Amino acid sequence: MKKGNKIISIFVLAGMILSAASALAGEIRIGITMRMVSENGQKYGQMVMDEIDLINQAGGINGNQIKATLMNDECKSDKGVANANKLIFQNKIHLLIGSTCSSVSLPIVDVTAKAEVPQIIPHSTNGKITQKGSAWVFRVPVSGRYYAGVNAKYVGENIGMKIAYICAADAASQNDCDAMQKQMRMQHGAEPVYVAQVQEKEVDFRTHMQKIKSAGVDGIMVAALAETMARALVQSYEAGIGPDVRRIGSSSASNAPVPKIAGDAVKGVFYAAAYSDADTRPVARLFNEMVRKRYGIHAPDHDFSQAYDLIRIVEIALNNAKVSLTSSSLKADRAAIRDAIAGIRNYQGLASGPISFCSDPSPVCRDGNKTPVLIAYTKGGEQYETEILARVTMPIDFGL
Amino acid sequence: MEFDFNSLFAFIIFGVTIGVVYGMVALGISLIYSGLDIVHFAHGEIYMFGAFFGLVLAKDMSIPYPAALIGAMILAGLMGMLIERVFYRRLTRSGGGYTVAGMGMIICGFGMSVALMNVAFLIWGADAEPFSIDLGMPLQIADIYIPQSYLLTAVVSFALMGLLHFFLKYTKIGLAVRAVAQNKDIAYLMGINVPVFISLIFGLACALAAAAGVLIGPMQSVQVEMGYLMLMKAFAAAVVGGFGSLPGALLGGILVGIFENLGAAYISPSHKDIYAFLLLILVLMIRPSGLFGIEAKVKA
């Protein structure tokens, strides 16, 4: 008993020291924190790791290998902050990638700003992330403020002014929903006909659908995370609201569970996102093929494309950054990587439009992609299909 | 919006249709409570497992829906009996009720719930799975549409309820179950194999939860996290109807369903889940034996 306990405590100590000693010089350390709960979350987490492996196999960055550490934050802010702290102070990373949830990215922005570590965000759309004025944060995806502008323009011109809103209580959807109402008001002077704030994981929308039906609307905006949105779409048909009333999705409509769960109810639903698998550019076709083959999914959504673009941007930036990668140069290396990311101009990747950053710590400089695509579903189910309605590059200070 | 009776009627109908599902899970909780003197905090997970069993049977093995329903009930029942045999029996032996072991029972239930959820996650992943069953066009009353699946749920749950009632009232085994629920020591003396009957009660309760899961699957899709919220609503239903009372559980479920739908419709939809809790707390504070007080078994 006595001996056993001592041995265990020695093992624990040894483990702690070993994990601390992993912070060696001569490699570029990247920390990633993501929501790895959903199936797609796991798969594009895997994709990020695979792409980094490929870079390493091809000889690394200027001869230096990349060491990536992937952590799960379950979309919880306390876990995300703990992950960021662990990656920054224990793993001594040069660059932080994450998070995928707005409510986790928001506090991490403060952590990285204080610790002076560059942070690059794969797909949190909440506008406040870049509005905090951190000099260390970059956003690859399209900010929520652009999505609303495109949606409102299309709705006003093609659908009508009487729009009902169903908004779920998660950070991204709430943001999309508020921005959309604001844009409808600003662009067309249209007040919402009906607004229902529902819970994040609401399952029964029949009450709202009944009310919306008796209100008589031109369109319904459903802003919610994928599964909640899919349920709302199905139940809108079950309540007897016909296909002549258009359904508008928030940006999470691009996630695969929506067409999978909603089935035929997804037909005609349109939304603004950063990438569509209906993209005909050769680079997009190759990417679709790659993701399909490697991860066995029907089609990549914009979460995949943005994660892929992010890795490419990181690769370019690391190649440009002048880093010495010794244990004493950590601070300088981090700053060099930040400046290298800020130096990226007109990166043309899978994203709907060119991605540019600049050094000023303002949303104008730090929201990389300014081009939302309007996408509509033409077929539901697991083998879903989409079409591109429009592609609009917005002015950089739009919606601020 | 001006008040119109047509939509009020619609909201009540919606409440009733979802309420019977709450009632079914609550029925299981009440059964376990009357049989084992414990409140089963992992019942939501049994409901979730039941839904997944149904999904696997109906979709991957393409068994017809009614057979999948029965299959899922049997599987979940067996699973429940296994859990009871392995874990809960040790605890019930040291006394349920309000002793320290009673607290252990609650903590044990929470631990079980977390562990079961993780097992389901490892097997089926976190994504919601569609469970589409084509039952034809929704039924239309005036301008209210009621999907067939809700009707089916109502019919099946009332049928199951009736069957259970018949089983408990008019069969010899049912009589033994009631005896065990009433007083275990005396049931022992009467020559009833109490442990077997406790297992049976647990299995029955789990089968009911599974039935609710399979019935609600087509409407709300099947997901690992679905159990928790249902459990809370079912607790509310069981308390409102009087813990331990079987018809009360179903009535309580319907009441909770109506209450939360009206709250969502007329007060605030974002506070929807709070209404069930409010009802739960109010009833507990004012009348812990439940609103109906039919055969309620309250111990103090």
Next chain:
Amino acid sequence: MIGFFTGVEAFFTGLSRIHRLLPWILAYLLLLPLPFLLKFGISEYYVDLANRACLFILLSVGLNIVKGFCGQVTVGHIGLYAIGAVTSALLAINYQLPFWVSAPIAILITGLAGIIVGLPSVRLEGAYLALATLGLGESVRIMIAVTPAFGSSTGIMMIPEPKIGEFIFNSFESYYYLVMTCAIIGIYLSFAILRSSTGRAFQAIREDAIAASVAGINVPFYKLLAFVISALYAGLAGALFAHMPPGYLHHNNFTIIEMVTLLLMVVLGGIGNIWGGVIGAIVVTVIYDQTKDYYFYQPLIFGIIMVVMVVFMPHGIGGVVKQAMIKRKFIENQEESRGSA
């Protein structure tokens, strides 16, 4: 190992004979250099981990008062934690109150909320009480999640750090001294309560409420008091959590999963055992952190630990250590008496 514990205990009992605060002061002094040991021995991150462990110590020690001392089954503790955190954060942001004002107000408000959570205990027992408190705790979270003034979906951001004059508690080390001091005081007060007549009243209620009322104990009053005291702990922990850098609160930090983790800490350490609660909090926090790479299996492992603990080791780690210490003392006494005979 057990010998070590008995030795430490004997040493501290000796100290407490000189003055009852002496062992606590010594323990405090011993804990002072910890952040530097951690920082230079392992890494700065472990100071952050120690801070979080201290928060959980406060929570589990508080929960132990109502659960372990008084025997009331509450599952709404995390809701009180949330109330403390949100209140202090809002006071600091909306009224620019310094931490030293906002935190005590938050603690008081949490105490009042503790009365509400405790009210069902006057009429209800056991499972019913668990249900009522569970409902209250969840209601708090949902209220925070859907009310924009409480942060709703985006959460409360930029909560200022505590500061004295020009000194700001914004590093891991400085914050450590704040939370560690609070944790030590919390543990000390918990022992003080246990030894006082109040503590004895709690235990009497736990053992037999009817007998306690016959003995002249005002049962409803003491039940409520237990809830209020544990709420004060939760309020303090919440306020400390809210102001901890980066000063961000989100409703999904207060879900049922966090409540289960808290239960696990108390169960692992041993219900009713103060040191057990402390050990449980530290062990769970550290294990949780060290097994981060196995996140897919974490809930399963923790769930199974909970079930197994309840079934096979109902008194937890603290109970086992205590048992072993008692046994050893007994043997020593036997040997002593044999030697002297």
